[in-house]
Amino acid sequence: MSNSDYTFNDKVVLPMEKVLKCQKALYMAAGMSEEDATCVAQHLVEADARGVYSHGIQRTPLYFNRFEKGGTNPNARPEIVKKVGATALVDGHNAMGMIAATYGMNLAIDLAKKYGTSAVSITNSNHFGTCAHYVDMAANAGMIGFCWTINCVNIMAPWGGVERQLGNNPFAIGVPCGNKPNVILDMATSVVARGKIVMARKTNASIPEGWALDINGNPTTDPEAAYWGTVLPVGGYKGYGLALMIAIISAILNNSSFGPDMIDLYEDPDKIQNSGHLMQCIDINAIDNLDAFKKRMDEAVDYIKNGKKANGIKEIYVPGEIEANNLKRSIKEGIVYPVEVILENRKLAEKYDVPVEYRL
């Protein structure tokens, strides 16, 4: 296919395996090891397959720009620099966030197997994709997973302020069920994730009121104005407070970038991010019996879903359920992409001389 096959606002459906194969080849062309390229490709394509397009392969051109300008090192490997009991401090050595965070969560799972619980603090990392991915790893290991991260650009004002002093720092909590998908809450502390504004900007779609303010503090539905303004914290002062606490436990704890030291993921591709994350696990077997817990979870999900619905509501969902449904459908039917995202990735594959059969 050539660019002329598409018009703007076109959609294209691609088999998940094909997108995975092409993304892996692309990241290997950037100099990553096969193992690391697989890790990143799986993360991004899984996000798309779950319907979280803001954190999928639309970010690949952004990540490559950072490789090219020296902001992120595609070859770096994370390393444990301190280990005390059930805790560890990991230096990401400026690797991609997915590499540092996957390493960190695997370590947290291992530590929790030994000590019942764990806390792994990660510094000198980068934007790591979705928090959901990491707590899903924990849940699949029979654990409660917690994942906290500072976001990679200041876009929110403190409550009562007007300046971009904070990220809309997100977090996730995930747990396993028995016969149902893992229950996973992954939320940013703004009304919506900034990635959705970036996505709208890319596809020239307007955004709803209540998402963001422009640079002068006025409400806007223009994604371009929102991009340069501030996003609103969820629940007003509560979302602001939570964003600050997440910055503290993710970044101030281990001396990663915070506040005035933050660079802009989008606008400063040549600058080191020094992003901080925190991963925590609780081994459910340490507290109770895992199978008994899973049975209670299945019952809890049924209880919530069987509640009386408001007028016009067809179904009540538990956190992560819509994404799990999307993933199931994507595996079966392929992933639906906005064509702009595919064209950008194809252009990148051409630039990096990726063999034609590995191009989207």
Add this chain to the structure above:
Amino acid sequence: MSNSDYTFNDKVVLPMEKVLKCQKALYMAAGMSEEDATCVAQHLVEADARGVYSHGIQRTPLYFNRFEKGGTNPNARPEIVKKVGATALVDGHNAMGMIAATYGMNLAIDLAKKYGTSAVSITNSNHFGTCAHYVDMAANAGMIGFCWTINCVNIMAPWGGVERQLGNNPFAIGVPCGNKPNVILDMATSVVARGKIVMARKTNASIPEGWALDINGNPTTDPEAAYWGTVLPVGGYKGYGLALMIAIISAILNNSSFGPDMIDLYEDPDKIQNSGHLMQCIDINAIDNLDAFKKRMDEAVDYIKNGKKANGIKEIYVPGEIEANNLKRSIKEGIVYPVEVILENRKLAEKYDVPVEYRL
């Protein structure tokens, strides 16, 4: 003073020490040990002194009603029933929540001193006051504290539902600073804590729109209607999702009451609560140097507070700062109480034959 000294909507200012002394005597008159009575009195009076009246001594008549009707056991002592590495499961044996939760957080602090981090799961407990109190204990020990609890009555509907299926389950995160008060976020997952509706109902004050729906799902400013209806989750579906996750990690994890098994703290004084909590600590020294962290925290607080303010805003606050200011003022000037709260407590002291000098 007699009841006739006051009219409704009167305020009365009482020295903190006096309220502490009288509350302690009252709980001892109910059969508690001196140590436990001190623990509960300190918790409640501190809440009032911090301006969190919804969780202060206004609840004492409620707690006493539960002692009298058999719902809570004033003499019970919590016990560790399982211990794996840095985790523990504590059975509260139906003690007051403050007793079980203080025991649990002290244990979590001890475990984190040894293992760098910890998770203590508490079952068979009761309403435990404010989450802030427990993470403040952790912060004072040089740790990051996390406290999660299921709330003691179902008052919120799932997103898309209309039934009272969930509590507005709260949580807190607390960290120490150097020269500034601990930074403590304590938030319920409803727009406001239900205690504020209970307080408004007690003082016949109307409530703002956006706090609650009546029993038919309509917005209300009448605290009586709100009391019997549902409270709105903070940030819509995000607050609902967080409330469910908190229920899972606090209560479903250790088989405490959830959903259909919840009793109503206010309406079922004869029934066992079986409330569940989760306490987690991270020893800051395990990850970084505590003093260096405290210095970064002082700088972070200054950075936030020195941000440009919106029109009409005099000061930007960090989480817990307003409460810390209130506490400082209360210690110096006494605690300002609505007279109804004092009269209720005095009546209780009379009923329990507390010596006159130990009555409010």
